Amino acid sequence: MSLILTLLFLANIITPSLLSECDLFLENKICEIKELVDSIENVPNELECQNACASNSNCGNFTWINFKTLPPTCYLYSGCENVTECFGECAYSLSGPLLDGVSWYPGTCCTKFNTGNVCEKNSNNILAGIPYIYDAASCQDLCQDTGLYPDCKYFIFDSKWSTCVLLSSCFGMDERENAVSGPVHPSINFCSELSPVLPTTSSTTTTTQSTTPSPGPKPVQSTALLLGGAETRNGSHIESSPCELKSFAELKVSKNTNPGAAVLNGEVYLCGGFADNYFISECYKNVPNDWAEVPPMYLERSSFSMNTIGGKILVAGGLGTTGYMNSMEIFDGTSWTLLSGELQMDRNIHCAVPISDHEIVFLGGSNFDKISLVDKYDLNTNTWENMTEMTSPRFSHACILKGTDIIVTGGYSDGYLNTTEALDTLSWTWSPLPDLQLSRSYHTMELVNDKIMVFGGSDAQNSSETFDGTAWTVETLAHKHIYHASVTVPCA
Template identity: 40%
Template sequence: MKKYFFLFFVFIPGFTVASDCSLFLENKICEFSPSNLVDSVENSANAADCQAECSRNVNCGSFTWISFSELPPACYLFRDCDKTSECEGECEYSVSGPASLGSPVYPGDCCNQITYDYGCQQNFFNTIAGLPGISDAGVCQYLCQNKKEFPDCEFFLYDTNSLRCFLLSSCHEADFYNNCVSGPDHPSLYLCSGGPQPSTSSSPPPSSTTSSSSTTASSSPTTTTSNSSSNTTTSVDTTTITSTSSTQKPINDTTTSAVSTSTPSSNTAVLIGGSSGVTEVYPCNPNIADQEAILRTGLGAAVLHGDIYYCGGFSEEAETFGYLKSCFKSSKDGWTEIGEMNLARSFFSLNTVGDKLIAAGGVGERGYMDDMISFDGSWSSYGRLSPARNKHCAVAISETEIVFLGGVNDGELDNVEMFSEIQGWTTLPQMTSTRYSHACVVYNGEIIVSGGHSLRADLNIVEALNLSSLEWRSLPSLNKTRSSHTMEVVNGELMVFGGVGGQDSLEILEAEEWILEALEGKHVYHASVTIPYE
């Protein structure tokens, strides 16, 4: 497989001005000061015209072109651009850069950074979103330019056959693809083809007549007056572009702000409920309000929009004995009760998927459960598991996908299945053994599964499913057998907490060894989440 390596924007054959083109700064504004501002031009059509104005002015060394939300676009001429500020407020999109004298002419000299039939290699780590039904490559790039919606987007990859747009945070390698257009977020394809530069907050630009079957290195999108409603879609498609140099097809290559396989640089785990009812925070306490004991086992917990939610479980207290369907949300004063689930349940999964919570399976008064319900302010039906199960684990791998692993009903399960809001159910490679009451988390592009119970014995086995190769591999075993425990990624490290066999301890994976540490309380049949802290 041929690979090319990228520097600055892209470094592949034909990209002779890549480093110079990096002088053009998107959504940055040169310093406004009486000594630095030379002149301004209203109703400037685009950044190319603005650079031309700068080149004609002997006092101008740098320019900033701004598209405003309410006012006409404008061009500002400066002596230099040594200091910059962000494009904020009324500024919707901006480009700053040098005069063309001795520098690339924008965008023309930089348009050869746009490639056809080979482009950025898309993978689990650099993909911000995969958007289906995008009418052309220009619209795909336009979405990448919208930093209010996709602040980390630096590159795009567009499949002209499937009309899928992938927004990427980095581009370190290139690959050959069938019918693709790829490149950095600017210069705009519309400028490169002679069309107008669209505003990043208005409706998407007109669709292109670029052929999906005959795109070549010399082709460029030509604008028409058609405008498809699909341009504004924000749903996520996780089907990847098939590279002609590899038959491997990852199941998930979409990593969004709402679903990230990485964690904040500083975060802490919160252990909730369980047999002891104790809420414990590790490694530090981010000023969580004092809580009453949450005496419920097999509850679920997740974080949505920065708030901790917990639901369900089983209570042995006299006044609430039995399966529970109540849910609570964290607040500065404690917990606030929200809407109940449709059915009481325990030992189910509760995950954040996109902008909603998904509760699935469990056991209740009717036995093993197979329903999935979603919460985005109120509960509603989401789908069905097959088969029904409880004591399973689940992880969200994108804004529209969730993977369910193992569990138990009339027998122990080893199956692994992914549910996609777009494509439905997909069967993935099964675990190496049946297990239930285990824990799982997404970490470095893999689903990590630890402990659990199988064939009448608790386990210390840890294994990982690679989301790109779809192959399982073994990881170092835990020091203790654990079941009904939890697992989180805390400050970039894998940690397991409590459980049968290790209620008052946690383990941290360092290099190839699990390090055992003590917890203050005892935790089993509990739930856990992670939250950031300053």
């Protein structure tokens, strides 16, 4: 079926009421086919479609349609007396006029975005909370993904916590610094600077102004920061990849193995571990060219998980003076609190991934034997839910969240592993991914500039690997890393 024929099936004609400049642009409405002048496939966005209309002397209105399976298409019309609804093959559409003196889309629609005042969120309108999102445009892109989040209408991006919250509605506003809130459309990239004014035509000359949208500010590039680790388990050095950072001093504690690390309020925290034959509880945060001691954890522990979630740091499990542990502690930037909730079982050398600002998933580990358990903990309700187990038990593996998938690499089962698999947090099903080039255990993994990277580990201590979506590529590190910790930080 042609794209034009597809439009013939879109019924329920209504007449739009044009009230303001922003209201001139109708979302999810399509001009009637009878006034069609031309159609152009593979037009990437609404602005390019409006530009095409400006370049066609017979065009007075345009409709841009983002189809579910067909290429995005621009339709040019002589007029637009009536419109039909966008549904079926149509995932999103925008219709608008071409009138002298009218601003280019999105024009005043950019006032729909708010900085410092964000949509109220509650249990009725939250669709998803996604960590490790580093700009508002990426957050909005998730909201626009109708395949993953068909009910998303608004988003909140919090730059302080690098989190994205997707909402089905927005009926009130809350004050929140460092946060941006807005609707699923228009694209926030179009609002990064003043939109150009629609050109006018004269009887002698016609000037077409470029409508290529400003790409907006470039996202800050990030790098992995590797903390300690060496073949002899006594490393105190720091290495960063792919950027070189010079503002981090050597670690205060040497000969420290299996510590934890996390970023809170833009500061790197390093806690716990095993040094000089003792389990330790000390914590440090980075300051320019040094590390400052901060309140220690309640309990000494190594081989535990340490994650930023909901604006706090959560540590869980590990190995301590009493053996395998199931306790959890939370740090608010000032002090630690020992939680009443506990892991469902003692476990260490496991991994954990936050999937919202109050939910965290724990995967695998060891407690005298390797574990395949995957369970989700809700900090708000202090409740557990068992999820689909890993396809094979493993410990000393690494995991991160990319989009809505939890990626798990390497570890140890009946030997050192190079296998990789992904857990879809929407369906809770596992899928295999291409194997690492090298087997790795006691390594770390980070999402760096939206690329998955693994660092060090047994059998591969002085190397990293980067996944391009198809295969892993090995690169050499300056130092050996094993039993280390890592975080992702800005290059600058």
